[in-house]
Amino acid sequence: MNAAIQRxxxxxxxxxxxxxxxxxxxxxxxYYVADVMSPLxxxxxxxxxxxxxxxxxxxxxxxxxxxxxxxxxxxxxxLDKLGARITGVLACSLMVLGCGVKWWAVSTHMLDHTMIPLxxxxxxxxxxxxGFAAFGVGIEIIGVTATKIIARWFKGYEIAxxxxxQVGTARIGTALALGLGAPIAVYFKAVGAPVLxxxxxxxxxxxxxxxxxxxxxxxxxxxADSGQSSEDEEAFxxxxxxxxxxxxxxxxxxxxxxxxxxxxxxxxxxxxxxMVQKFHVKESWAGxxxxxxxxxxxxxxxxxxxxxxRKGKGATLMIIGSLLLVLVHFxxxxxxxxxxxVALAATIVLGFGFSLVPSAMWPSVPKFIPHRQxxxxxxxxxxxxxxxxxxxxxxxxxxxxxxxxxxxxxxxDGVSSPSYNYALPMIIFTCLGVLAVVFAFLLKMEDKAKGxxxxxxxxxx
Numbered sequence: 001m002n003a004a005i006q007r008x009x010x011x012x013x014x015x016x017x018x019x020x021x022x023x024x025x026x027x028x029x030x031y032y033v034a035d036v037m038s039p040l041x042x043x044x045x046x047x048x049x050x051x052x053x054x055x056x057x058x059x060x061x062x063x064x065x066x067x068x069x070x071x072x073x074x075x076x077x078x079l080d081k082l083g084a085r086i087t088g089v090l091a092c093s094l095m096v097l098g099c100g101v102k103w104w105a106v107s108t109h110m111l112d113h114t115m116i117p118l119x120x121x122x123x124x125x126x127x128x129x130x131g132f133a134a135f136g137v138g139i140e141i142i143g144v145t146a147t148k149i150i151a152r153w154f155k156g157y158e159i160a161x162x163x164x165x166q167v168g169t170a171r172i173g174t175a176l177a178l179g180l181g182a183p184i185a186v187y188f189k190a191v192g193a194p195v196l197x198x199x200x201x202x203x204x205x206x207x208x209x210x211x212x213x214x215x216x217x218x219x220x221x222x223x224a225d226s227g228q229s230s231e232d233e234e235a236f237x238x239x240x241x242x243x244x245x246x247x248x249x250x251x252x253x254x255x256x257x258x259x260x261x262x263x264x265x266x267x268x269x270x271x272x273x274x275m276v277q278k279f280h281v282k283e284s285w286a287g288x289x290x291x292x293x294x295x296x297x298x299x300x301x302x303x304x305x306x307x308x309x310r311k312g313k314g315a316t317l318m319i320i321g322s323l324l325l326v327l328v329h330f331x332x333x334x335x336x337x338x339x340x341x342v343a344l345a346a347t348i349v350l351g352f353g354f355s356l357v358p359s360a361m362w363p364s365v366p367k368f369i370p371h372r373q374x375x376x377x378x379x380x381x382x383x384x385x386x387x388x389x390x391x392x393x394x395x396x397x398x399x400x401x402x403x404x405x406x407x408x409x410x411x412x413d414g415v416s417s418p419s420y421n422y423a424l425p426m427i428i429f430t431c432l433g434v435l436a437v438v439f440a441f442l443l444k445m446e447d448k449a450k451g452x453x454x455x456x457x458x459x460x461x
Contacts, residue, residue: 008219009218009222010154010223015215016153016154016162019149019153019212020153020166022209022211023145024165024169024170025205026146026206026212027146027169027170028169028173029198029201029202030139030142031139031174032176032197033099033135033177033199033201034139034174036195037191038177038178038270039179039287040182040191040194041055041270041273042272042276042417044191045417047191048106054122054398056397056399056401057125057129057395058125058128059266060391060392060398061130061391062133062135062394063133063136064133065134066137066383066390067386071141072144072379072382073376073379075087075137076144076377076378076379077375077376077379079148080375083216084145084216087145088209089210091137091138092142092206092209093206094137095138095205096138096203097134098133098134098136098137098138099131099202100199101130101134102132102135103192105124105127106124106128106195107196112124136386136390140386143382147163148378149212150162151366152371153219155366155371158305159309159458160360161302161305161309163358163362164304164355164359167297167358167362168297168298168300168301168355171293171297174291175292178268178272178287178288178293178294179291182272241376241380244369244376247369248446250365250369252439253365255384256318256322256439257381258388258389259432259433259436260325260361260432261385261389262392262429262432263430264389266390267329267429268290270422271293273422275287275289275290277419278332278343279340279343280338280340289340292344293347296348296351296355297355300352300359301358301359303355304356304359308360308363308457309457309458310457311457312453312455314361314363314364314455315364315444315447317356317357317359318356318360318440318443320353321352321354321356321360321440322436323353324349324356325350325354325433326433328349328350328353329426329429330430332422333430363458367454393428404424405422405423407419
């Protein structure tokens with residue numbers, strides 16, 4: 001057998017980065033759909049007559065199946081048992097289906113004036129939420145799959161840089177959703193128009209993932225031919241869950257993840273409305289400033305990921321990022337700081353924090369979790385994130401806005417909608433950031449005690 005055949009496909013620079021490009025594009029499409037309703041909140045209240053509580057109910061539905069049916073953890077186990085090809089195709093297909101249901105719900109008149117008994121939720125809100133919940137299963141499982149894919153292809157190479165690039169590329173989808181969602185809806189005079197764009201993007205992402213499947217199959221063959229696959233192919237056991245949960249560092253990084261993202265993702269869901277209510281930005285451009293956040297993270301995740309690969313200091317990077325989160329949300333809390341320039345500057349600073357923590361957090365997990373357990377470990381981290389950051393906190397913010405924060409009404413194009421004071425939600429986001437700082441410090445102390453290597457360069461692990 002010649003040397004070329006004996007080498008693993010992942011040793012090829014072109015193959016490694018091509019695999020990253022494909023999964024990153026698929027994630028980009030998913031992130032667009034996940035955030036495309038955020039800049040539409042004022043329009044949804046005007047056109048569909050939803051309240052903030054109903055919008056919070058819908059936003060939180062993203063995590064329903066993942067959290068309460070444990071679909072995300074099941075997806076992680078399926079990933080470790082069946083591999084990235086089957087898991088990824090199923091997840092991408094579920095994203096297309098879920099987004100299609102959501103688009104139909106917000107576009108049809110068949111659900112007008114319908115009410116779900118017992119829970120007293122509008123039929124349109126409920127069906128849209130069920131579609132979003134199905135989509136949420138798909139996007140979270142493909143997120144876990146993409147992270148394990150990168151860990152496999154890039155371990156020993158540029159793993160932190162690759163994960164940072166994947167996160168940064170995916171956030172282009174968020175930026176496109178925040179920046180273009182409202183203009184598309186206004187142009188077509190329908191909140192369903194930007195959602196339909198998402199359905200099309202997800203279909204293209206599914207086709208792209210089939211191409212990755214061909215690469216993954218070829219990687220399996222080259223790993224087998226070179227004798228490098230024995231460790232990765234060791235069978236996953238249910239007892240591995242107990243092993244993962246016995247690692248204190250795993251708990252610290254899981255709680256840090258939940259707290260940090262609780263102060264970011266729900267904020268992004270309400271940020272366009274915050275721009276309208278506090279900073280007096282026009283509704284059609286409400287997502288413009290928040291869209292800077294994901295765009296800012298694209299180059300920054302590359303910089304910080306590359307730094308972690310070469311210099312280390314992963315736990316320190318997470319502490320700094322969490323501190324920046326606290327600073328930004330405190331600025332948004334102060335009533336007199338209501339200039340759009342303040343919002344712009346704070347959003348840019350938040351971009352640094354939003355880049356520092358993920359760039360260091362996701363590549364740190366493989367430093368103390370074996371590869372055969374990575375899918376399940378990431379799934380449990382994502383499950384906790386779904387429970388707190390993607391279900392609990394968005395619903396809480398929506399409830400608080402309706403219950404305590406309505407200050408009057410505002411009229412746009414002859415249509416009335418509530419006006420809000422966002423001080424209370426921003427105080428909550430600030431407190432979540434403070435707790436994230438605490439757990440980042442605990443993680444660094446645990447790393448020092450157990451020697452995980454979080455402060456060491458990734459290329460040395």
